[in-house]
Amino acid sequence: MRKVAITHVAQSSGVESRESLMDFTYRVNKEILDKAGLKREDVGCIIAGAADIFHSGLSCANAFDWDGIGAFLKEGSRAEESAMSFIYGCMRIMSGYYDTVLVTALVKGSENPDNDPITSFYGDPFYLRPLGVNESSVAALQMRQYMERYRVTEEQCAKVVVKNLGNALRNPCADRKRRISIEDVMRSERVYDPLKALECAPKSDGVVAVLLASESRAKKLTKKPVWLAGYGCSMDHFNPGDRNLLNGHLRIAAEKAYRAAGIRDPRKRIHVAEVCEPYAFQELLWCEQLGFCNEGKGGHMIDSGMTEMDGELPVNPSGGVLATNPYPARGLYRIAEAALQVKGEAGEHQVGRKVKTALAHSTHGFGGQCHSVVILSA
Amino acid sequence: MGKAIAIIGTGQTRHGRRSDVCYPDLVREAVTAALEDAGITLKDVDGVVLGTMPSMMEGVSSTHFYFAEAMGSIGKPVMKVETCGSTGQSIAHCGFYWVASGMADIVLVVGSEKMSEGDGQATMTTVFDPFFQRTFAAGAPGVFTMQSMEWMYRFKIPEEKGRDAAALISVSNHDNAMDNPYAHIRTRVTMDDVKNARVITYPVRLLDVCPASDGACAVIFATREKAKKICKKPAWIKGLGFRGEEFFYGESDKSIWMSATEAAKEAYRHAGIRNPLKELDVAEVYNPFTYQEMIFYECFGFCPRGEAPDYVLKGTFMKDGKLPCCPSGGTLCTNPIGATGLVRLAEAALQVTGKAGERQVEGARLALSHAMGGVDQFNAVTIVGSKL
Numbered sequence: 233m234r235k236v237a238i239t240h241v242a243q244s245s246g247v248e249s250r251e252s253l254m255d256f257t258y259r260v261n262k263e264i265l266d267k268a269g270l271k272r273e274d275v276g277c278i279i280a281g282a283a284d285i286f287h288s289g290l291s292c293a294n295a296f297d298w299d300g301i302g303a304f305l306k307e308g309s310r311a312e313e314s315a316m317s318f319i320y321g322c323m324r325i326m327s328g329y330y331d332t333v334l335v336t337a338l339v340k341g342s343e344n345p346d347n348d349p350i351t352s353f354y355g356d357p358f359y360l361r362p363l364g365v366n367e368s369s370v371a372a373l374q375m376r377q378y379m380e381r382y383r384v385t386e387e388q389c390a391k392v393v394v395k396n397l398g399n400a401l402r403n404p405c406a407d408r409k410r411r412i413s414i415e416d417v418m419r420s421e422r423v424y425d426p427l428k429a430l431e432c433a434p435k436s437d438g439v440v441a442v443l444l445a446s447e448s449r450a451k452k453l454t455k456k457p458v459w460l461a462g463y464g465c466s467m468d469h470f471n472p473g474d475r476n477l478l479n480g481h482l483r484i485a486a487e488k489a490y491r492a493a494g495i496r497d498p499r500k501r502i503h504v505a506e507v508c509e510p511y512a513f514q515e516l517l518w519c520e521q522l523g524f525c526n527e528g529k530g531g532h533m534i535d536s537g538m539t540e541m542d543g544e545l546p547v548n549p550s551g552g553v554l555a556t557n558p559y560p561a562r563g564l565y566r567i568a569e570a571a572l573q574v575k576g577e578a579g580e581h582q583v584g585r586k587v588k589t590a591l592a593h594s595t596h597g598f599g600g601q602c603h604s605v606v607i608l609s610a
Numbered sequence: 611m612g613k614a615i616a617i618i619g620t621g622q623t624r625h626g627r628r629s630d631v632c633y634p635d636l637v638r639e640a641v642t643a644a645l646e647d648a649g650i651t652l653k654d655v656d657g658v659v660l661g662t663m664p665s666m667m668e669g670v671s672s673t674h675f676y677f678a679e680a681m682g683s684i685g686k687p688v689m690k691v692e693t694c695g696s697t698g699q700s701i702a703h704c705g706f707y708w709v710a711s712g713m714a715d716i717v718l719v720v721g722s723e724k725m726s727e728g729d730g731q732a733t734m735t736t737v738f739d740p741f742f743q744r745t746f747a748a749g750a751p752g753v754f755t756m757q758s759m760e761w762m763y764r765f766k767i768p769e770e771k772g773r774d775a776a777a778l779i780s781v782s783n784h785d786n787a788m789d790n791p792y793a794h795i796r797t798r799v800t801m802d803d804v805k806n807a808r809v810i811t812y813p814v815r816l817l818d819v820c821p822a823s824d825g826a827c828a829v830i831f832a833t834r835e836k837a838k839k840i841c842k843k844p845a846w847i848k849g850l851g852f853r854g855e856e857f858f859y860g861e862s863d864k865s866i867w868m869s870a871t872e873a874a875k876e877a878y879r880h881a882g883i884r885n886p887l888k889e890l891d892v893a894e895v896y897n898p899f900t901y902q903e904m905i906f907y908e909c910f911g912f913c914p915r916g917e918a919p920d921y922v923l924k925g926t927f928m929k930d931g932k933l934p935c936c937p938s939g940g941t942l943c944t945n946p947i948g949a950t951g952l953v954r955l956a957e958a959a960l961q962v963t964g965k966a967g968e969r970q971v972e973g974a975r976l977a978l979s980h981a982m983g984g985v986d987q988f989n990a991v992t993i994v995g996s997k998l
Binding site: 284286289307313316322326353463470596 | 613658663664665666669670671672674675676677678679683684685686687688689690691692693694700703704707708710711712713733734736737738739740851852853854855856857868869872876983984985987988
């Protein structure tokens with residue numbers, strides 16, 4: 233199997249952009265190619281990460297995206313969720329057919345409806361959708377179950393928001409950033425009890441591009457290549473009622489990724505993690521399942537300060553999805569941020585400790601139906 | 611090709627109006643058939659690739675969630691790949707690269723569509739951007755007719771000749787579909803039937819156009835080692851290519867159609883093909899419209915530019931011709947869009963492994979499969995062979 237490196241990263245700000253989606257996309261793509269000193273003709277293959285009509289008002293989103301990502305008459309494809317696009321790009325390099333692949337994920341959340349009506353279309357039209365099931369309402373059920381079973385408190389969940397929006401203050405690309413208190417979170421509107429408005433991710437614009445290269449090309453393109461060390465993905469059952477919402481498939485995805493990367497004790501070996509937490513409590517739950525703390529100890533973990541920017545295992549130094557949520561692109565944002573941490577190029581939100589190995593996580597679907605875990609190393 | 615990757619099993623549903631099954635059951639039917647064909651179980655599958663057309667088609671978005679059980683993906687890594695009408699070929703390419711990457715030994719690729727539950731033409735109108743093009747777009751036929759007219763005008767093809775050739779394509783595709791138990795439309799038509807059929811968008815008439823079908827297809831890819839162990843006669847991937855052009859319809863020359871030309875060129879380069887008309891034994895060209903099929907022949911180098919109608923009228927692409935095209939009856943007789951490109955590949959694989967039954971082209975060893983997507987924007991080609 234050939235090694236794959238991330239050589240360069242470019243990302244837009246998450247706040248509402250006044251550019252058209254095509255210009256918005258083009259600018260970030262141009263930026264990454266300029267950074268790498270390449271022209272689009274030099275790139276072997278281009279993979280887009282974009283979801284269709286509900287996230288863009290266009291069916292077959294790749295059709296509109298094609299010009300902006302620089303893929304005119306180039307080999308390429310599109311995966312619907314951007315962590316999948318990333319790994320598809322890696323496959324193209326590992327196969328030996330390509331030496332460079334550009335992966336670009338894009339969305340303008342500001343131009344389409346709220347997340348809840350969009351995610352309600354994950355549900356089938358007969359059983360789930362008529363009940364008003366969407367990603368937030370399932371997350372609320374999951375949160376209630378999590379608090380009841382493990383005696384995690386609402387305040388502990390709220391602390392995740394305080395931490396992540398605080399971290400976002402140091403990230404120039406973050407959409408929502410502010411210094412807030414636990415009380416602010418507790419006082420915000422209960423949108424789906426016990427979920428409060430500030431505990432739910434916003435809806436953001438975002439274009440993020442990652443340049444991948446084979447070992448020999450990577451060494452020529454950059455002094456600091458970031459290597460793909462492990463990948464795992466697992467799909468759970470469709471109907472939320474058929475699943476254990478507190479013990480889903482993240483463990484399985486993480487085990488696969490850790491095995492590939494030769495990691496036995498993730499808490500020690502992972503130096504920073506970018507976790508996909510569209511709902512605050514999910515950061516605690518996902519961290520348990522990633523093996524950062526024991527089962528049911530997510531509340532203790534956040535209390536201990538372990539996941540703070542200067543903690544033993546910082547989680548979401550970028551502010552995470554709670555700060556910036558360009559829905560289909562958010563997985564690639566996690567990967568890009570993890571890569572920046574390994575490179576030591578995260579700027580003001582570079583974590584205190586030295587980062588040799590970083591974890592990026594992506595999830596979508598009701599209550600985390602599908603999880604992807606990517607391990608990157610120096 | 612650098613790495614030897616094989617197709618070890620294919621499965622299709624009976625295509626047509628499938629009100630007897632729900633959408634996930636339709637997917638399961640194809641998956642079960644492919645697993646049986648390969649003689650493996652879901653336990654042997656390392657990963658699953660899914661593709662369907664846009665969410666609007668059946669009103670469910672991100673169908674990989676809905677089909678989690680049906681496509682046998684619980685506990686497995688999943689890829690959801692979509693490129694509009696060329697989805698069926700793009701998911702096959704993903705399956706190929708997944709196995710070629712060394713990250714998986716066996717990958718199941720699934721494509722599906724249940725068009726009877728939605729409004730296909732309304733959905734396709736949403737492929738156009740909301741500001742400039744959508745207001746005057748009229749689904750697929752409007753665009754493909756414009757292209758056909760542009761092509762005939764450019765190469766000075768007399769209208770009568772174009773009409774005759776297109777009618778013959780319709781007749782021979784319908785004849786071929788009679789041999790295909792999975793095909794949606796299975797009726798014989800005459801040249802007069804086609805020429806007198808109701809006009810959809812002039813000069814395209816009802817029998818120049820594909821139906822809207824329910825159907826699914828599954829294809830299983832494996833490494834050389836696994837294929838040799840599991841399968842007596844696999845189909846080997848010899849070449850593949852995908853190309854896309856500008857989004858705005860008016861920005862490119864659709865009578866030359868660079869994406870189709872370049873996608874085929876890339877696949878030929880992999881497969882070492884110099885003279886496709888001579889070297890290929892059969893082609894499954896994506897032909898939702900008769901006139902368009904002729905443009906593909908020219909782009910793929912089966913004949914010189916502007917001469918496709920002559921070649922068609924000579925019978926070059928008939929079942930007993932020099933290069934039989936669409937012995938399955940093609941997209942013209944069966945079109946469950948998200949599955950269609952994969953059906954083309956499955957049919958090509960059946961041909962080179964001698965498993966195509968009544969529609970078998972004798973001695974087929976090298977076959978081309980193809981799909982087109984977007985507003986005449988994307989083209990994908992995959993070539994399979996009987997020998998490694």
